[in-house]
Amino acid sequence: MLHTLWPLIVIIIVLGIIAIVLRTFLSGGGRLQQNYPYEKEPVLFSPAERSFLDVLDQAVNGQLRIMGKVRLADVVKVKTGMNRSAWQNAFNRIQSKHVDFVACDPTTLGIQFVVELDDKTHNKSKRQDRDEFINKVLQVAGIPVFHFIAKRTYSVQDMRAVLFGTKKEPEKKIVKTVEPVSQADPE
DSSP states (O other): OHHHHHHHHHHHHHHHHHHHHHHHHHTTTTHHHHHOOOOOOSOSSOHHHHHHHHHHHHHHTTSSEEEEEEEGGGTOOOOSSSOHHHHHHHHHHHHTOEEEEEEEOTTTOOEEEEEEEEOGGGGSHHHHHHHHHHHHHHHHHTOOEEEEEOOSOOOHHHHHHHHTTOOSSOOTTTOOEEOOOOTTOOO
């Protein structure tokens, strides 16, 4: 009688193993979900940033390629020749900061300038400290930065004039530029 039950026992064991494997596979790997608790962001830009990008693209009119949400450490690098600890400290200060938009040469992708869109969060002290730090980093690196105040609408012509220097007096509070300084300047 036992010899007739063996095939049934083997079938039950095999079905049990298959059930365990299927449950693990269908649940997304279990551990994979625990170790990688991520999901897709629905969009890259907020509605305000998206609207601004549309006008910025029109303002540069194909003369530049606009990149969005770029890591500061991809725009500037820490100088060589420092000791490892000082280098790491300087890198740590830039590695997790981002700028809103970077304008690049369309052929070489060489960085031309940075554009920051300042909403009401930029009125907070901590955010102002962050903005001042980024402005100084970009200034020392010789990269101009334009700050535009977030608002409902923008003029393509005014933005173009500010970015390409044809407008002598920008609208009040629209833009603040930080001109590049030589590497010899202490601040």
